Amino acid sequence: MWNEVFREHQNVSPHCNGIIEWDLSMEEKWGSAWRECAKCTKCTYRSKMFNLYEEVASIKRGRRAAKINLGLQVGLHHTPISTASYRKICMASNIPPPSVSGMQHTANAISEKVEEENMRDLQRQREKIKRIKKIRGENPDVVNIQSDCVYNNAIYSGIGKTPFQPATQCAYTVAEYETYKHSIINTLPKSKLC
Ligand SMILES: [Zn+2]
Structure with missing residues (x-):
């Protein structure tokens, strides 16, 4: 982002010696993901908005989900804590926490997929036990x-x-x-x- 912004600012106002900084009035927060743009302290230069996160590939229309938001929910599924505790940790470490409703929305979106993947994993475990029993020369249908x-x-x-x-x-x-x-x-x- 900064490489692009510096080059663009130099092209737009070649003689400006202003400093480029975040334009916090334009800042957008989306869960744990951010959209930002930069502005010049002297001239009127203002960059376009940049997505400071990676997107999840999707064929659906509309804004694509941010990897960090889905990843956070996958991580929370592996721990005994959830929205309230995670937000407390964020606030205690001075990190702006995602909103409760936003986190719930993402949790709803991935919970089915997490369940499906777990069911598939358990299925794989059962198949593995059957294979082991076959190799041992035992009845694979009795576990x-x-x-x-x-x-x-x-x-x-x-x-x-x-x-x-x-x-x-x-x-x-x-x-x-x-x-x-x-x-x-x-x-x-x-x-x-x-
Ligand atoms: Zn400038």
Whole structure:
């Protein structure tokens, strides 16, 4: 950006010895991505707007998503924190945080893709176990597993009301018991909240 701006300023006003600086009045923030332009402190030169981020390739019409915004959401999916905590970290380190609504919008846009990719990955894990069993000369259709469920409420909360775990949310995880890795080969989350 600066190379282009310096050259253009020199062409437009060859004798100007003003300083080129950010034109903050034109600054646009889009999640964690920025659009900026530069202006001269002496003459009337003002550059075009520059996207200071990489775009995600897309065939859809309209403005293309910024890689950094999608990447942030992918990163957050790999951690136990989300919008509020991330914004707190930004503010504590003096970085302008993305808006809550903007982050939610991006999260909605990628959550389906993250889920799809995870389902594909679990499928690949199951195929791998089958291949290993075939190589071992064992029946690939019989896979030893271990599984457990985690609930959102305390185990004693339904005493006297139900013999079952009265949870509104639970996550069931299945791990193979065939290799020393005990890889997770399937998960089943359930929610009664919505
Ligand atoms: Zn100038």
